[in-house]
Amino acid sequence: MKNQSIASLANVKNIVAVASGKGGVGKSTTSINLALALSKLGLKVGLLDADIYGPSVAKMLGAQDNVKLEPFNETSLNPYMQYGIKAMSIAFLSNSKTPMVWRGPMASSALNQMIAQTYWGELDYLIIDMPPGTGDIQLTISQKIALTCAVIVTTPQEIALLDAQKGIEMFKKVNVPVAGIVENMSLHICTNCGHKEAIFGSDGGARLAKEYETQVLATMPLDRSIRENVDLGKPTVQADPDSNISKLYESMAKNLIQYIEQNTSDETVNISFE
Numbered sequence: 001m002k003n004q005s006i007a008s009l010a011n012v013k014n015i016v017a018v019a020s021g022k023g024g025v026g027k028s029t030t031s032i033n034l035a036l037a038l039s040k041l042g043l044k045v046g047l048l049d050a051d052i053y054g055p056s057v058a059k060m061l062g063a064q065d066n067v068k069l070e071p072f073n074e075t076s077l078n079p080y081m082q083y084g085i086k087a088m089s090i091a092f093l094s095n096s097k098t099p100m101v102w103r104g105p106m107a108s109s110a111l112n113q114m115i116a117q118t119y120w121g122e123l124d125y126l127i128i129d130m131p132p133g134t135g136d137i138q139l140t141i142s143q144k145i146a147l148t149c150a151v152i153v154t155t156p157q158e159i160a161l162l163d164a165q166k167g168i169e170m171f172k173k174v175n176v177p178v179a180g181i182v183e184n185m186s187l188h189i190c191t192n193c194g195h196k197e198a199i200f201g202s203d204g205g206a207r208l209a210k211e212y213e214t215q216v217l218a219t220m221p222l223d224r225s226i227r228e229n230v231d232l233g234k235p236t237v238q239a240d241p242d243s244n245i246s247k248l249y250e251s252m253a254k255n256l257i258q259y260i261e262q263n264t265s266d267e268t269v270n271i272s273f274e
């Protein structure tokens with residue numbers, strides 16, 4: 001197990017950052033379904049919504065607006081429990097209708113506080129849903145937390161791939177290995193006629209993976225039910241566990257586990273960034 005200087009993460013075995021360069025490519029949807037898929041495999045899982053400005057995890061997990069987290073002790077809170085996973089988001093600590101109008105350092109310090117003051121207990125996996133981009137907050141997380149690895153989510157669209165590339169480069173700079181790429185919103189299959197269409201292009205994830213000598217962890221279709229389920233607060237892996245889509249998320253989870261088993265040792269990873 002990695003040594004974590006942050007006490008609240010001391011008993012967390014693996015910490016995986018789910019990131020994208022571009023916004024709106026399905027990073028939160030992937031993070032949640034991946035977390036649920038890992039949990040369905042019998043692992044203890046937590047999900048941290050690190051998107052301070054646009055948190056969506058609480059809503060996607062079907063949490064009410066007025067959730068009150070229970071204190072664990074005088075300085076920390078228990079995370080929100082839903083569908084067998086633990087979750088923490090700034091949305092549980094603020095009024096969801098008030099936008100976060102914080103400058104970078106304030107947002108970073110709110111995030112640090114949220115990380116330090118959540119009692120995660122023992123976890124096999126903590127999935128961090130990163131904010132989009134490669135700015136201050138992303139760097140804070142990559143520098144302060146001993147990340148086991150990162151997963152990059154992208155659509156096959158050229159502009160998303162360019163931004164995903166920047167995300168990979170950022171993790172390279174801070175010595176965080178990239179476990180693989182999730183190509184999201186790949187093929188669309190028409191629910192009426194079954195016609196298949198690559199709306200955002202095709203094979204972009206595979207090209208990116210080849211260029212950076214990593215793997216495609218999963219190729220997820222552009223499917224209405226994925227969107228509908230998160231909108232209803234019950235992600236597909238929970239709402240429809242036997243569906244083909246849930247099986248794809250399960251195989252994403254298994255590929256991630258395999259990567260970690262094969263590529264990480266028990267030693268502390270020193271993270272530094274100049």
Ligand SMILES: Nc1ncnc2c1ncn2[C@@H]1O[C@H](COP(=O)(O)OP(=O)(O)OP(=O)(O)O)[C@@H](O)[C@H]1O
Binds near residue numbers: 025056222224
């Ligand atoms: N594979 C998919 N098929 C259909 N809809 C999807 C898929 N993945 C995500 N979506 C939908 O796309 C929208 C954006 O997804 P999501 O919020 O997960 O993206 P994000 O990258 O986390 O966004 P942000 O940059 O705002 O954090 C949501 O409405 C979600 O339901």
